[in-house]
Amino acid sequence: GQNIDQPTEMTATEGAIVQINCTYQTSGFNGLFWYQQHAGEAPTFLSYNVLDGLEEKGRFSSFLSRSKGYSYLLLKELQMKDSASYLCAVTDRGSTLGRLYFGRGTQLTVWP
Amino acid sequence: DGGITQSPKYLFRKEGQNVTLSCEQNLNHDAMYWYRQDPGQGLRLIYYSQIVNDFQKGDIAEGYSVSREKKESFPLTVTSAQKNPTAFYLCASTTTGDLAGAYNEQFFGPGTRLTVL
Numbered sequence: 070g071q072n073i074d075q076p077t078e079m080t081a082t083e084g085a086i087v088q089i090n091c092t093y094q095t096s097g098f099n100g101l102f103w104y105q106q107h108a109g110e111a112p113t114f115l116s117y118n119v120l121d122g123l124e125e126k127g128r129f130s131s132f133l134s135r136s137k138g139y140s141y142l143l144l145k146e147l148q149m150k151d152s153a154s155y156l157c158a159v160t161d162r163g164s165t166l167g168r169l170y171f172g173r174g175t176q177l178t179v180w181p
Numbered sequence: 182d183g184g185i186t187q188s189p190k191y192l193f194r195k196e197g198q199n200v201t202l203s204c205e206q207n208l209n210h211d212a213m214y215w216y217r218q219d220p221g222q223g224l225r226l227i228y229y230s231q232i233v234n235d236f237q238k239g240d241i242a243e244g245y246s247v248s249r250e251k252k253e254s255f256p257l258t259v260t261s262a263q264k265n266p267t268a269f270y271l272c273a274s275t276t277t278g279d280l281a282g283a284y285n286e287q288f289f290g291p292g293t294r295l296t297v298l
Contacts, residue, residue, distance in 0.1 A: 077221070102286065111271060111289035112224075156223060160285060168214075169287055171223040 071095045073172035075157050080178045081147055089142045089175045091157035099162040102169065103131050103142045106154045115142065115155075144177075152179045183208045185290035187272050192295045194259075194266075202257045202293045204272035213255040214287065216271045217241060224271060230255055231277055259295065267297045 072094040081087040093101070100119040104112035116124055118133035118140060130143040144151055154176050158169040185206040194200045204213065212231045216224040226239030230249040244263025249255055255274075259266045273287040 100285075109269070109292070109294070111291050113289075114286050117286065168226070168229065171225075173221070173223040176221075
């Protein structure tokens with residue numbers, strides 16, 4: 070099966086940098102997604118990593134190490150609107166194509 | 182504009198009643214998914230469908246049923262057999278393109294919050 074672990078909660082102040090970690094165990098890793106979800110809303114796509122390294126997209130970056138089963142999402146210049154839940158999800162080559170396995174999400178609170 | 186719609190946004194039902202949640206997409210996606218989300222929890226897969234007239238159980242299918250008669254539509258019925266149906270329900274869809282590591286981003290609908298009274 071798949072096991073995805075991420076911290077339950079994190080807090081940070083406006084303008085700061087925060088790193089949200091995600092570790093996973095899967096037999097046929099085929100990619101890792103990060104989604105952002107505001108309360109009561111649908112998740113929205115942030116990033117996708119399939120190869121090792123850092124993917125940068127504006128204030129958000131995502132890193133992957135396949136050998137360590139580890140990823141992180143880095144949020145820079147935090148804004149109040151970044152307060153949300155951040156979901157880590159992986160795909161598995163051995164499972165149904167397109168299926169995602171989600172972690173429980175990390176609730177980020179940004180303080181002024 | 183292409184997207185996924187779910188209706189209604191809020192739904193209330195009495196205990197013992199069946200209720201059907203709607204999910205429609207015009208993205209021409211082959212695969213569709215239903216998730217359940219409880220407070221402080223991640224998304225748990227209920228059912229999924231990769232092609233019309235075919236669907237499979239996810240991790241928590243008991244007490245739920247689905248149909249996939251059209252590519253655009255994947256309705257979910259919450260039956261009276263579901264012991265704890267109050268939750269936020271999300272529908273998603275994706276392409277099933279490249280087998281070798283496709284960028285299979287899932288697109289989500291706005292969700293339906295079901296409350297059993």
